[in-house]
Amino acid sequence: MQRDTTFGSSYYAPVATAVPGVYAGIGLYDLALLKALAADNAVSAAAEPVKTHVFASQDRVVQREAGFAYDIAMFSKRISSFEYGNGENIKGWWTGMGTGWLYDADQTQYMNGYWATVDMSRLPGTTTDRSGSGTPVPWKDYENVNDYAGGAELDGRYAAVGLDFAASGVTGSSLQAKKSWFLFGDKIVQAGSGIRSTDGVNVETIIENRKLNASGNNLLTVNGVAKPTTLGWSEAMPSVQWAHLAGSVPGADIGYWFPYAPTVYGLRETRSGIWSQINAGNTADTVSNHFLSLASYQGVSPATGAYSQVILPGRSAAQTAAFAANPTVEILERSSAATAARETALGLVGANFWQNAAKTVNVGGTAYLSSDRKASVLTRESGNDLAVSVADPTQTQTGAINIEINRAAVAAVAADAGVTVQQLSPTIKLAVDVAGSAGKSYVARFKYGSTASLGAVADAYVRDGTYANTNYGQTATLTIKNDGVGYARRAFLKFDLGAIAGTIVSARLVLAPSSVGQTTAMTHNAYLASSDSWGETTLSWNNAPAVGSLLGSWSVPAVGSTAQIDVTNQAAAALAGDKLLSIRVEAAANYGANGWVEYAARENGVTTAQPKLVVTYY
Template sequence: MELSRRALLSMVPASALLALAEPLRARAAGVPRDPATGEPSTGHLPAGPGGDLARLAANTVAVLAGTAEVDARPEVAGKVAAITGAAQDRLEAMDAAGDGELFQGLGDLGTSDKNLTKSFQYLYEIALATRTPADSNPLHGDEAVQRRVIDGLTWLHDHYYGDQSKGYYGNWHNWEIGISQQVSKILVLLRDQLAAHRPDLTATYVAAMDGYLRNGKDGDVDLDSRFHTGANLADITTDRIMQGAALGDDARVSKAVADQLTVLATIDPYELRHGVTDGFYADGSFIQHASVAYTGTYGTGLLSRVVQTLKILDGTAYLPRDDMAGVVRGWVVDGFAPVIFEGWMMEAVKGRGVSRAKNGYADATTVLEAVTDLAAHSSGDDATALKGYVKFVREAVKVPPDPTAFVSPVTVARYADILADGSVPARDLREASYTTAFNAMDRTVHHRPGWAFALARSSRRISKYEYMSGENLKPWFQGDGAHYLYLSEQDQSHAFGVDYFAAVSPYRLAGVTAPVETRRTVPELYGSQWYDNPDAGFTASSEKQNTYVYFPCATDSHSGGATLGAYGTASLVQSDDVAWAAKQAGRLPDDFVAYRNAGATKSWFLLDDEIVVLAAGVHDPAGRAVTTTVDSRIAAESDDVTLTGRLREGTPWRRPGPAHLAWLRYANADEKTAVGYVFLDAPGAPRGPRATVSLETVTRSLQDVNAANPDTRITKQVFSVLFEQPPGAPATTLAYALVPGATERQLRRYAHGPLTVLANTPDVQAIRHRGLELLAANSFAPGTCFAGPLAMDGPASVLVRRGGDGVTTVAVADPTTERDTVTVTLHGRSLRAVSADDGVRVTRLPGATRIEVATRHAYGRSFAARLR
């Protein structure tokens, strides 16, 4: 039932569209309206040539098409050529169109919403070229071509778009956002031409776009709608600003700006506005779709749209007096910069976008474009810092950004100016070494010179993964502690991106504990891209579909950690997802398929030279075999990959078969990268289980993970080191460290320290690093848990470090986000507080120090105290 959504949505009758169109036509004639009543007004912002609405329209054209001065610059020639080349290709496709097509190859417009949206996109690309004022552009000002665009708009409206009883098939996004984006831009670009040749068409189209905004309210944004949040809200409101500019409609612009400004508000999970959880949080997290970590896809879309709004409102009274640019700079520093490594957007924050052929460099280029423009709307140190970041990314990236991919020629020129400015030093927005705990979206990122580590977790708050629309077909374990270890000096697309997910088994993603079974994708299970059961409340975009199919959350709340300076800890209780729980409770239909997960308690300790991982209680409640993958990496088929290691008894390791490894080293001579793996002794399990190492060559299609990808077949070497538990095996414990860039000599030294595992049970996991004088622990059970001299009233995450100045610093966090207070006691000495964060109380005891932390409503934030 592909069209089931249409039956559930109220249809907008033609009479309502005509009623909407009449006042819009009046506004198109230049009559300004009062923003409160919509009635004609002579005292508000005028739509005349000297008014703010005219400035708004001119700004929009300049943003999209550039200016004569900008487009004449040699650095912009490539962008101009791309614009004109695309337009000429579209005109040729228009000339060759067959029956029922506006462009050759884009048929079935009455049933294919994708082809209809593309048809509008192609018209926009033609219109854009006619407004791009470059001497090298033969289409600039071509009125005949502009008339063809207007005729194309008319034809699409009359045959496929205008009749809303036939429209709104397929994906809601195309009807409410995708088509409107293209049409709104055309209406501004060809504003004068439409006024001269089809003065009614702008109002007619805006009325139709309002009619298709069915997830809104009365043809406008509804801030209480779950479809009008975050990046989607920014898209819709930017479109409506442009529509207002095209119509000369002040009320529409004012309302759209006010609606968009709501996305600038930091999300407070304890005091939600309109029930919305989508947006940026205080710790830099970004969430879309209510529970998906999404900085790298929807987040970049939001960033682009808000900066675009900043540009088109520039110099008008619509630009808010509040520091809009300052809020966005905060997003860049706290939200985007940590999840970009050497110009590559990290996989852990891309939702279903991880399965797309578009790679992390292109995603980060979108951020670079926004930062370039943001710098132009900043001043002083803020502008210098943003420009320095642009240069820093450009120098660090292994695949240089292509500025022709920027939306605006003006941005291309600004980018060239920044790179040529010798007074601006290339500089990251963050230090070279730091840890960022994005606890609001269950992600942790750890940066060190030469490498970065990203960890993806899940909980009752955050989804295990996102699948949708045939994208990310095999996502099942992406939020179960999957990690991504990025190494410097290599093209990251050779190590990660869609090739990684296509080549590596979904059950053997790096860091994942998974049951040994064969799962089926959603299309394989149901013969459709979703579970279609309207009687049970499952339609294409229903809330049940979202909750149980597209992005299910976990069922345990423990997922979080603490940070102390540049160090961190993270922890996770691996659990089933909500679909499995609901199925067992009898709340889902019999034909709905849910999968049970394996269980484990895990900790990650993020240090200078290593990532230490502890796992306890690793088991399968259904008695299946279980695999825990220490790491999986890919390499080109021809790369020189070598594996060396040593056994616990001191002899060299030689494949094949499981073995008690002391250490293992993976090296890729072609990429000049290496990773070491140290297998640690733990209390009660000095030898640990045997590890299995594999290196195989596989060939896969990119369509295996995303139906929208081209059927490109890739061949990769896939390296994995993992622990295998047979069916029915008792729960086991694991302890190991990842050592980026390690040499064999470095790995041999770990036999004598500096790492010590203090505890590794389902109740508490802890390590000590002698060289750093650091103790780090996570407790999972209620009540008091002990780790060396540390006693924790769990659940809790704690870091204790003694500094060279004799000051001991303690950081504490609640990894469940549900506790009111956490108490930690340090035994051995009675210390006094030098300083402490608000909410921290230090009490001196005989031979001990008690630290009480008020974690209520802290949402996983770390609290610190300095003791002497």
């Protein structure tokens, strides 16, 4: 109630009756309830929700953002383009064929005679040949001959939406087009492809058709140049990079950015209409309004027409110009196989796959996203997180849609029922069972790993016999040998995992031999040390921790190579405990007098050769 400024407008104003002082309108009982609610200090107004939702069973999409809302009207074999009956909605032909309704601070935009005066064959968002005339057949289902109408939503905020339409079942024309919307927060990305017609008429996409203020002089700025505000103005404006339309009220400005700088056709006009031409039971009174329309032409009988633009609700002319100079939106593809776009600031990529065939969308010239079936797909990368949403807008598929993303993940942290994660690397692959899904969005979430290379905080080797109390913690090598008394040597290493914040996915010990006594094959073993309470400068054979469980074995590599041992479970256990991991390394057998190996210690002057614990985590 507090936000609605339209009460008392000509649309909602109470209407005088034959009884002096008595008006028809909102009921007195209801009015009393509303006034009491408004006066109740215990009740506070809820904030406007920020949410985007694909209403798959209605072929509708609603986006709500701070300061505006946007509604996409589509049709399919399931939903008629419009409904006509009882003499109501006589000119509704195009209302469901991709119309986009933008609601902002101009709350009366669609009131005060809008429907009686707007050109119903040039509704905003539609790709139109202006066909459709006469009185429709009552209650006829004006269907799309194609099924594709819907999209994938993600995080309740973003969506990739597609409509593959043919006008033949509505107006009878040959016009067909593949239309996409990518709802990227405060940016409404529109792109079309595969636009074709054989009727010998001009096809155009209506970028805007906005009702203006009472004087019709809302300022239109194109590429920084103010256009005439006189009614009746029209112009073909080449190479348009951006445009801006001043709102009728504060907060109703709209910016437009054109990725391919097309020719844009502008028209400022006064239109008159009669309500009974819209609904037969209405009055025969004539009403008038002023409109500003913007359109891009796909030409007469186009074969492969396309368009793209980005709507920027609420932006000033300066803000629109700034966006055009440094856009965060990129159109990745407009073809008969796929339409795709990305938003770099939000890490979003959206794609509509139009065919039941393998298709890959590239980002930056490199393969990024693939699907083998018709699908709407939306991904978002944020830090180490990747989320992907997949939907079947046709609502007809009975098997799985196979998706591949050219990224490597360390873990799948969540997946809706029906999503099977097939692999995490070198690419992510998932199969989405959409049978009976009714257009629902399926979401899976992945983690990219952070990798830390931890140097040992302590290392030393020990020797038996007469050297059993000697400390070798300051040497540059860790000597390993299994031999008679006085000649046996083994090494200990300690790593501190305190810097790891998250869940460990993998951990491996990396040792680099600096010298090897013989070329005959030798095997070394790594064990968990029974204690972490040893010191590098005090460790000896006699006080060394006892041996624990075997962690792994390896064949000693040549100098210049490394030995790598998986210690994931032990590292995870250490992270959950005292954060310290102690490892004991020794030879598996007595390989004779030359059966020794020297691994680089942390004191070794070659940093890359020093022992490391390489940890991947999220």
